Amino acid sequence: MPTAYEYPAPTPLGYFAALVGDDDALPLFEAATSIAQDEYPDLDVQQVLGDVDQMLARVRRRCAADAGPLQRLRTLNQFFFRDMGFGGNVNNYYDPDNSFLNAVLRTRRGIPITLAVLWLELAQGLGLKAKGVNFPGHFMVKVNLPNGQVVIDPFTGQSLSREDLSERLEPYKRRNGLVDDFDVPVGLYLQAATPRDILARLLRNLKEIHRTQEDWLRLIAVLDRLLILLPDAWIEYRDRGLAWAEMGDVRLAVADLETYVEHADDALDRETISHRLQELRRAPN
Incomplete structure (x- = not known):
């Protein structure tokens, strides 16, 4: 102590x-x-x-x-x-x-x-x-x-x-x-970018590299930072949830995808993600 x-x-x-x-x-x-x-x-x-x-x-x-x-x-x-x-x-x-x-x-x-x-x-x-x-x-x-x-x-x-x-x-x-x-x-x-804008662009560059390489653990680490930087960036919850699903962590995947579906009312992929969410809920623990 x-x-x-x-x-x-x-x-x-x-x-x-x-x-x-x-x-x-x-x-x-x-x-x-x-x-x-x-x-x-x-x-x-x-x-x-x-x-x-x-x-x-x-x-x-x-x-x-x-x-x-x-x-x-x-x-x-x-x-x-x-x-x-x-x-x-x-x-x-x-x-x-x-x-x-x-x-x-x-x-x-x-x-x-x-x-x-x-x-x-x-x-x-x-x-x-x-x-x-x-x-x-x-x-x-x-x-x-x-x-x-x-x-x-x-x-x-x-x-x-x-x-x-x-x-x-x-x-x-x-x-x-x-x-x-x-x-x-x-x-x-x-127009001048704010420090927050710059950090977000830097992290999203890394995000794209890790997603392309299907390096889910590193991708999640980047998304953790993005969500600290931009707490209302609901699309990052979606992407982290999908990465958790790839990692086999159903509980964390469901939590993130629920957050996305709850807030992304007008998103074009809302129905697709809702179906994915139902699949994950039915998956054996």
């Missing part, structure tokens, strides 16, 4: 819940780093934060005291993409390690969103007005400068013009019927 001065360490899930409880004080980089504790149980998150603080100190030393925002941005990009060699993992894009910031720091390879989270931590540490952007199909970062806005692809370090962005949007717009009268300006796709 712990003494008055000894408290049990929080579980990884409890730690994550404490980090994401308040939108106004959500530490994006720390919360994103902590996701890797599911795969790396001995991960020291504070050590990772310390390593990034050292990187920030290095890039700060390269900036003159009177450097303006544009010069600081150029210095950061030179340091991050060229000197440190961070970039996209083009050879193994769907490796789960690309979603774990401790692994990205070690290999200097990642996917757009993890590279963006790391880049944003450094950019904001340099005093830049930098934000993440939930651009369709490819996470971006943007920086507001005195003379305008710069949009950067964190996978390559390339600055993108409005024409570049429009070109990248074309396949998405065609797939979703957003053409002619239904077209919308590029600027609407460049």
Whole structure:
């Protein structure tokens, strides 16, 4: 039994819940780093934060005291993409390690969103007005400068013009019927993503990898985090329930699918999931 001065360490899930409880004080980089504790149980998150603080100190030393925002941005990009060699993992894009910031720091390879989270931590540490952007199909970062806005692809370090962005949007717009009268300006796709939005996109990337690989245990771990982050995301209850069913845990599968059916009144698959629920209830315990 712990003494008055000894408290049990929080579980990884409890730690994550404490980090994401308040939108106004959500530490994006720390919360994103902590996701890797599911795969790396001995991960020291504070050590990772310390390593990034050292990187920030290095890039700060390269900036003159009177450097303006544009010069600081150029210095950061030179340091991050060229000197440190961070970039996209083009050879193994769907490796789960690309979603774990401790692994990205070690290999200097990642996917757009993890590279963006790391880049944003450094950019904001340099005093830049930098934000993440939930651009369709490819996470971006943007920086507001005195003379305008710069949009950067964190996978390559390339600055993108409005024409570049429009070109990248074309396949998405065609797939979703957003053409002619239904077209919308590029600027609407460049709104800043909140830390909660960014974490959700990061977790859903991992979710898709584990679901494709039918790695149900890892999928459930990701869904546990998603439901802490987004308690009203009823579709995640559905997916966790189906994963529990694949694992053979009927009780937990039924509990999650009941929650989904109860709240997803207008869902197109509500009847299908209700039938699955009936099957599970009839299954022998």
